[in-house]
Amino acid sequence: MRKIALLFFLLNVTFMMAQREVSGIVKDKTGTPLPGVNVQEKGTKNGISTDMNGSYKLNVNEGATLVFSYIGFTTVTKPATTAIINVDLEEESGGQKLEEVVVTGTRTAPRSNTTxxxxxxxxxxxxxxATGQATFDKALQYRIPSFNTVNTPVNDATSLLDPYEIRNMGPSRTLILINGKRKNLSSLLYVQTSPGRGETGADISAIPTDAIERVEILRDGASAQYGSDAIAGVMNIILKxxxxxxSLTIRSGITGEGDGEMLGVTLNNGTTVGGNGFLNYTIDFSKVNQANRPGTVDAEGDAGDFGAPLADVQSFLARRPDAGNINGSPETAAAKFLINGGNDLNDITQIYYNAAYVYKKVNSFANYRTPYWRTLDPANPYLxxxxxxGDxxxxxxxGYVPTFEGDLNDYNATLGFKTTKNGWNTDMSITTGGNSQTYSVNNSVNRSNIKQSSIDPDTGLPAVDPITGEVIYTSKYQENSPISFxxxxxxxxxxxxxIDISKTLSDHISIGFGSEFRTETFAVQAGDEASWEGMGADSFAGNRPENSGKWNRYNFGAYLDVAYDVTKDFLINGTARYEDYSDFGNATVWKLSSRYKFLDDKVTLRGSVSTGFRAPTLHQIYTQKSQYSFVPGSGIQVSGIINNVSxxxxxxxxxxxxxxxxxNxxxxxxxxxxxxFNFTLDYYNIKVEDRIVLGDKQDTQFGSVAWFSNSFDSRTSGLDVVMNYNNIGIGSGKLGFNLSGNITFDNERISPVRTGDSFSQTLESLMFTSRPETKWILGANYEIGKFGFSLNNTYFGKTTFNQDGLxxxxxxxFIPKIVTDLGITFSATEKLTLAFNVNNIFNVLPEWKFVAENAAGSAILADPAQVKTQYNLITFNGRYSQVxxxxxxxxxxxxxxxxxxxxKF
Known part of the structure; x- marks a missing residue:
């Protein structure tokens, strides 16, 4: 027995001495790690696949040769002569396009978007x-049917960033990630009567497009994987x-009317850091001039609203048919800086980091204060x-037009490291981010009749009348008001x-688990006294000290994600998450998803069911303010918002x-x-209970005020369609088609409004019918020689409003419209490319009409005088006739x- 044991020992030692360990990382030509690459010892069945970080480790025989293969990439063969073999794979030219590996939507191993x-x-x-759009959010508008962003005509701070949403759910229900890490929310709360009212979201327009490698948009509820804000979906922005x-890019643009001139310059470049690291950086400067699309104002409507003599109104409008209004798009200047980098500390550990800073300045205008709106009182000639x-x-x-100027600062940064040991992938990171907005109002006045005692310059005491001995009072504002606030x-x-940990336990099971700790701080900065005291600054009153302050909360979350490949075709994925918030309690949510492939992977059936949650934002909990807004028939009025903890x-x-x-x-x-050729069809049904909304103003002992509440339940359902047909040979070029669409089946309130709340038909239509019922994008692109051509048609379906006062x-x-965009690129050399885009080539403009709800409505539409009255109510007497x-x-x-x-450099 001893001889037999010794023989086995010698055989094992010989075998071990004949083998050696080889490891490395497989990446594409941009430096992106490639998970799922097949690494095999040539001539044997000995092999392994790279993990989610593109890493592999394999024991091979002496003198072995490794074969690296991956669908859509050229196969690479390398002799295993060193212990570390890193490989860069190149995409096949003219071959099958790589099925993108996506990291969004699962916390276990990444998969291709077809599996x-x-x-x-x-x-x-x-x-x-290729869209030719100036900002990231507008580019998405013309690429993703279920993504919508709203162009508001004039809404004060809303001019800093437009509200956006996926699947009609509002901006606060889509989670934004950068390289898989949560991006900070904006500090702006939309409070005006426009789509997105009562919501807040991340400022995605602040992200420079040239810094983005790709965007992964998960159109499904994902609170179980990522936590709050992911009810509608997740947008993961992967940086270059x-x-x-x-490359250096210079951009210029102008509207067909000759205004809105745009000039921008972007530098995107990279460098190696040490022998095993990289740094990619982007610098972006842009300036967009104001574009103005005012309407023609109706004299009789203005005379009635402001109680002014018709002759005075007509005299002013003869000089200024648009009543001096400036509405369209504001003047905007932006500076954006972003870096993305990483270093391999050793064979199994990588440190990574990214950071961004954005400064944006917006100059816009309030409604013009006409001389019959803000009248020149002979006793008070200060206007x-x-x-x-002054004569x-x-x-x-x-009259005069107040200006609104906003300064926005947005930053985010992440530092983390990834390591792989014994098949366990560990990712630890810390992320910080913030957004601040400060406002200025110029060319305005505080019209309040507030008296204050005059001060005797000699004594420093209140001045008195030498005859009566009474204290002398003067106006604090009006003729003594500042004009800048x-x-x-x-x-x-x-x-x-x-902290995120994952491991592929076997060919069938992979797991992921982790935790998140987050602290948030929201602050309201008080304005100067003249901006809020009495009536405050005309057009935009400042934040009062009692409504200002700083508030904080924290939360802890933990999740477990298990993926089980029952067979190579049948997948089941389950996730559970627990979150505990310091200010309102905890939540436990789950998700179960599955897919089944058949006909040699040509067809995939998939589905998911999940529960989710969305915590109220600090903005919604603590915002308390006075605001100016347009009230049909009454002009601009001041109302308020009270918070729920006041x-x-x-x-x-x-x-x-x-x-x-x-x-979901x-x-x-x-x-x-x-x-x-490929296509997908996905039906979705989203029920939201205790939906948080900003209700209607109500008359109370505190004046006309509104507040947030968990007011009702809602349901949204629809169908997403995506089709692509590429590489069609036409002459010596290649033609491709794409068709994508979103159809809304239901978007409605499904429960009564909570007792005590007020939710008018106006707010109901803003939330449920003011989004296109359907939206389709049909595009074609053709590449031949040095030229590339693209033609995209975006169909915006019907939307309906029940405006306040109507x-x-x-x-x-709003009548359905098709917006057509044309793009032409010319590769003059291998390094120089010119691109010319004509967006909305046929100059299609929004167009709306009145629709009768019943016979009484039909009678109104049959009477031109009544139609004119209704038109004036919702357009501020024609100031906003287009939208x-x-x-x-x-x-x-x-x-x-x-x-x-x-x-290109």
């Missing part, structure tokens, strides 16, 4: 820049990693002193810590906010019947021409 159990859109940097092939020639005998006062601002920041809320028996709860169901099919027997309907006061889903600026030059 994922969830609907995920993947957009490359080329897809985004290339350390070479830098002529401020805005006229009492011959005043030249002709600092109304304050808001800020939001968070710090997020993440003494006023207790007196009105308003409960504190709780989290929203959701149930998605069922879909995907197919790739042959190499160049007769209950009527509604307005009404509530905005539209595509720009009212018409045709846009853009020219860019890209030079």
């Amino acid at each position: 994922s159990a969830l609907p995920i859109d993947v957009l490359s940097s080329k897809d985004l820049t 990693k290339n350390h070479s092939d830098g 002529n002193d401020f805005f006229g020639n 009492d005998a011959n005043p030249s006062y002709d 600092k109304p304050g601002g808001t800020s939001f920041n968070h710090i997020v810590g993440n 003494p006023q809320a207790r007196q009105l028996n308003i409960p504190q906010l709780d989290a929203e709860k959701s149930t 169901i998605t069922i879909g099919i995907g197919s790739k019947p042959f190499k160049n 007769n209950a027997d009527l509604k307005t309907e 009404t006061y509530d905005g539209s889903h595509f720009s009212q600026l018409g045709t846009m021409l853009n020219l860019s030059l890209n030079y």
Whole structure:
């Protein structure tokens, strides 16, 4: 027995001595790690696949040769002569296009978007820049049917960033990630009567498009994987990693009307750091001039609203038919800086980091204060002193237009490391981010009749009348008012810590688990006294000290994700998450998803069911303010918002906010019947309970005020369609088609409004019918030689509004429109490319009409006088004739021409 044991020992030693361990990382030419690459010892069955970080480790025989293969990439063969073999794979030219590996939607091992159990859109940097749109959010508008962003005509701070949403769910229900890490929310809370009212979201327009490698958009509820804000879906922005092939891009543009001039320059470049690291950086500067699309104002309507003599109104409008209004798009300047980098510390550990800073300044205008709106009182000639020639005998006062100026600062940064040991993948990171906005109002006045005692300059005491001995009082404002104000601002920041661990346990099971700790701070900065005291600054009152302050909360979350490949075709994925918030309690949610492939992977059936939650934002909990807004028939009025933790809320028996709860169901099919054609259809059904909304103003002992509440339940359902057919040979070029669409089946309130709340038909239509019922994008691209051509048609379906003040027997309907975009690229050399885009080539503008709800409505439409009255109510007497006061889903600026030059280093 001893001899036999010794023999086995010697054989084992010999075998071990004949083998050696080889490891490395496999990446593409941009430096992106490739998971799932097959690494095999040539001539044997000995092999392994790279993990989620592109890493592999394999014991091979002496003198072995390794073969690296991956669908869509050229196969690489290398002798195993060293212990570390790193490989860069190149895409096959003219071959089968790589099925994108997506990291969004699962916390276990990544999968391709055709084998994922969830609907995920993947957009490359080329897809985004091909739209010719100036900002990232507008590029998504013309690429993703279920993504919508609203163009508001004039809404004060809303001019800093437009509200956006996925699947009609509002901006606060889509979670934004950068390289898989949570991006900070904006500090702006939308409070005007426009789509997105009562919501807040991350400022995605702040992200420079040239810094983006690709965008992964998960169109499914994902609270179980990622926590709050993911009821509608997740947008994961993957930054560029290339350390070479830098470029300089110069962009210019102008509208078809000759305004809105745009000029921008972007530098994207990279460098190696040490021998095993990279740093990619982006610098972006842009300036967009104001574009103005005012309407023609109706004299009789203005005379009635302001109680002014018709002759005076007509005299002013003869000089200024648009009543001096400036509405369209504001003047915007932006500076954006971003870095993305990483270093391999050793064979199994990598450190990574990214950071961004954005500064944006917006100059816009309030409604013009006409001389019959803000009248020149002979006893108080200060308006002529401020805005006229100051001559009492011959005043030249002709009204004034206050300006609104916003300064936005947005930053985010992540530092983390990944390591792989014994098959366990560990990712630890810390992320910080913030957004601040400060405002200025100029060319305005505080009209309050507040008296204050005069001060004797000699004594420093109140001055008295030498005859009567009474204290002498003067106006604090009016003729003594400043004309420039600092109304304050808001800020939001968070710090997020993440630990994520995953492992592929076998060919069938992979797991992921982790935790997150997040702290958030929201602050309201008080304005200067003149901006809020009394009436405050005309057009935009400042934040009062008692409504200002700083508030903080924290939360802890933990999740477990298990993926089970029952067979190579049948996948089941389950996730559970627990979250505990310091200010309102905890939530436990789950998700179960599955997919089944058949016919040699040509057809995939997939579906998911999940529960979710959304915590009320600090903005919604603590915002308390006075605001100016347009009230049909009454002009601009001041009203207020009281928060749910205020003494006023207790007196009105308003409960504190709780989290929203959701149930998401998605069922879909995907197919790739042959190499160049694929399509997906996905049905979704989202039920949201205790939906948080900003209700209507109500008359209370505290004046006309509104508040947030968990007011009702809602349901949204629809169908997403995506089709692509590429590489069609036409002559010596290649033609490709794409068709994608979103159809809304239901978007409605499904429960009564909570007792004590007020939710009018106006707010109901803003939330449920003011989004396109359907939206389709049909595109074609053709590449031949040095030229590339693209033609995209975006169909915006019907939307309806029941505007505030509109007769209950009527509604307005935005007529469906098709916006056509043309793009031409010319590769002059290998390094120099010119691109010319004409967006909205046929100058299609938003168009709306009145629709009767019943016979009484039909009678109104048959009477031109009544129609005119209703028209004046919702357009502020024609000031917003193109889009009404509530905005539209595509720009009212018409045709846009853009020219860019890209030079590769």
